[in-house]
Structures are given as C-alpha cells and as structure tokens.
Amino acid sequence: MANSSPLRIDVLTLFPEMFPGVLGSSILKRAAEPITHPADLTNVREPVVSYHVTNLRDYADNKHQKVDQPSFGGGPGMVIQCQPVWDAVQAVEAMDPRPTTRILLTPQGEPLTQPIVEQLAELPRLLMIAGHYEGIDERVIQKLAPIREISVGDYVLSGGELPAMTLIDAVVRLLPGTLGHQDSAHHDSFSPGSQRLLDHPHYTRPRTWEGIDAPEVLLSGDHAKIEAWRKEEARKRTEERRPDLLGDDPTA
Ligand code: SAM
Numbered sequence: 001m002a003n004s005s006p007l008r009i010d011v012l013t014l015f016p017e018m019f020p021g022v023l024g025s026s027i028l029k030r031a032a033e034p035i036t037h038p039a040d041l042t043n044v045r046e047p048v049v050s051y052h053v054t055n056l057r058d059y060a061d062n063k064h065q066k067v068d069q070p071s072f073g074g075g076p077g078m079v080i081q082c083q084p085v086w087d088a089v090q091a092v093e094a095m096d097p098r099p100t101t102r103i104l105l106t107p108q109g110e111p112l113t114q115p116i117v118e119q120l121a122e123l124p125r126l127l128m129i130a131g132h133y134e135g136i137d138e139r140v141i142q143k144l145a146p147i148r149e150i151s152v153g154d155y156v157l158s159g160g161e162l163p164a165m166t167l168i169d170a171v172v173r174l175l176p177g178t179l180g181h182q183d184s185a186h187h188d189s190f191s192p193g194s195q196r197l198l199d200h201p202h203y204t205r206p207r208t209w210e211g212i213d214a215p216e217v218l219l220s221g222d223h224a225k226i227e228a229w230r231k232e233e234a235r236k237r238t239e240e241r242r243p244d245l246l247g248d249d250p251t252a
Contacts, residue, residue, distance in 0.1 A: 005124070006032075007049045007175060010092045010100075011164050012085065013130040014067065016053045018161045023051050028169060031178040048175040051168070052092070056080070059088040071134055078133040082140035085129065089144060098124040102147040105130055105160030105167070109149030112167065114190035116150070120167070121174040128167065130160025190245075197245055200233040 011019065022028060030036070032051060036043045057065040061083055068078035093100050101123050110116070120126060129136070129144075141147060152163040172178055179185055186193035203214035217229045238245050 004046075005098075006047050007121075007123070007171075008052065008096050008098070008125045009049060009168055009171075010052045010054060010095075010125070010127045011130060011161075011168075012054050012056050012088050012092065012128070013159075013161055013164070014056050014080070014132050015130075015159060015161050016055045019051070019053045019165065022165045023053075023168070027178060028172055031172045031175060036177070037180065045177055048177045049172050052095070054088055054092055056084050056088055059084040059091065061087075068133055080131060080133065080136045082137045082143070085136055085140045086143065089127065089129075092127060096125060100125040100127045102144055103128045103167070104136070104141060104144075104147055104149045105152070105163040106135065106149050107151050107154070107156050109151040111154075112150050112152050112170070114170075114188075114196070117167070117170040118174060118192075121171045126171070128160075128164040130164050132159040194234060197234050197238040198242055200230040200237065 013019070023032070028049075028051075030038075031049045032047050034044050034047055035041060036045055056067050060067045067084040068080050071077060071079050089102070101120065103120075103126060105128060129147075141149075150163070150167065152166050157163065174185055185191065187199065188194065189199040190196050203218060207214055207219065215229065217225055220226065235246075
C-alpha cells in the first residue's frame with residue numbers, strides 16, 4: 001500500500017446535491033476507495049483522494065439560512081455574502097492541518113489548462129468555492145488571498161458546481177494510482193507525453209465497420225511503425241484543428 005496521504009478536496013457550494021452522482025461514479029468514485037478495481041478485491045491501496053462537499057448555508061448567520069442579498073447599486077440577480085463564505089473557509093481549513101490551495105471558480109479567472117491541472121494534482125489540499133447567481137461579494141475574495149481564480153471557458157454557467165466537478169475530474173485522473181494505465185493520461189491531448197498536441201485517432205474491433213477499414217498499420221504488430229503513424233496523425237490533427245498548439249500559428 002502507498003503511504004502518502006490522499007489529496008483532500010473541499011467544495012463550498014449552495015447546491016451540494018449536485019455532487020454525489022459525479023463523485024460517486026466511475027473513476028472519481030474508485031479513486032476515493034481503497035480498492036483499485038471492483039473485480040479484484042485483493043488489489044488494495046490507500047484511497048488517493050477524499051471529497052468533502054460543504055453547504056454554504058450551514059454557515060449562514062440567520063435562522064432562514066439565507067446567504068445572498070441584492071447587488072449594491074441595483075440590477076438583477078443576487079450576490080453571495082462575505083460572512084458565510086469566510087466562516088465556511090475558516091471552518092473547513094481547520095479540519096486538516098495541511099496547507100490548502102484556495103480556488104474560486106469564476107468565468108473571470110485564468111482559463112483552465114492541462115499544465116494548471118498538473119500543478120494542482122501535486123498539492124495536498126484543494127478548496128474550491130462555487131459561486132452562484134451574480135457571484136460572490138468581491139471583498140471576501142480579496143480577503144481570501146492568495147486565491148486562484150479559475151475559469152473553465154469563455155462562457156457563463158449558472159453556478160460554479162459544474163466547473164468544480166470538471167476541475168476535480170481533471171485533477172483526480174492524474175493522481176498516481178487512479179487510472180489503471182497511468183500512461184494513458186500521460187499521452188492524452190495537451191499532456192507531456194503527446195508534446196502537448198492533440199491525441200492521435202483511436203480504433204478498435206471490428207477491423208471493418210460499415211465498409212470503413214481501421215488503418216492497416218495498427219494491425220501490423222510493428223511497434224515502431226505504429227508509433228511513427230500515431231505521431232504523424234497527432235501532428236496532422238493538431239495542425240488542422242488547433243494550429244495554435246504548434247506554436248507557429250500566425251493567428252494565435
Ligand atoms: N456575473 C458573473 C460574470 O458575469 O462574470 C457570472 C456569474 S455566474 C452566472 C455564477 C457563478 O457560476 C460564478 O460565480 C462562478 O462560480 C460560476 N461560473 C459560471 N461560469 C463559469 C466559468 N466559465 N468558469 C468557472 N466558473 C463559472
């Protein structure tokens with residue numbers, strides 16, 4: 001069994017009920033369990049992650065558990081207040097002595113990339129704060145510095161819950177011991193093993209489907225040739241779809 005302690009991930013949210021389905025399925029579920037695969041109960045290791053989802057309303061200072069108020073200056077939409085966010089962060093951080101990296105999910109943050117995910121996967125604790133409505137009172141964000149503000153893309157979602165789950169999935173699949181074949185993450189698109197290009201196309205049985213053959217080279221058993229083919233396909237695909245990743249795109 002490995003003896004390093006599992007990554008602890010906390011999420012502060014107004015909608016904790018959104019999380020169990022995602023955190024309780026597939027790879028994210030398995031990573032939090034001591035068994036590496038349900039079919040092999042003898043294959044035991046420490047869980048590589050633990051999830052702790054906290055309802056911000058539990059830290060409301062009023063009996064109605066209200067945590068939002070209208071925006072100063074008017075306009076539509078509510079704003080999450082400072083006090084419940086601040087109190088929840090203090091309480092949750094006190095639950096484990098290891099240093100926490102605070103993350104606010106916001107469309108105004110740095111765009112999430114694979115290198116950021118790789119950095120976060122090296123840390124002992126992550127605390128993710130999911131906003132909702134118009135967002136969170138700016139003063140508590142200031143007071144929580146240093147805090148990393150991360151966006152999952154240039155579009156706006158109703159809340160930070162899906163972005164938090166996206167980030168959790170991206171991080172947890174990189175933790176040693178999560179994936180059966182560690183190499184598969186290393187060679188994915190944007191990853192070091194693919195030179196941060198797009199992945200090559202993949203094929204499986206049957207050999208011919210709807211009259212379309214899988215590339216012959218993949219069935220040749222010649223590993224050097226297969227490797228060369230995959231490298232070339234990855235390069236072509238990246239050139240067509242994401243020339244910016246090749247670093248020589250004049251429009252990037
Ligand atoms: N008024 C905010 C703005 O225009 O920047 C948008 C608020 S959004 C409706 C509510 C919450 O969803 C945000 O506080 C944030 O937590 C989350 N959110 C929405 N889009 C996101 C994105 N692209 N990346 C990360 N979080 C996002």
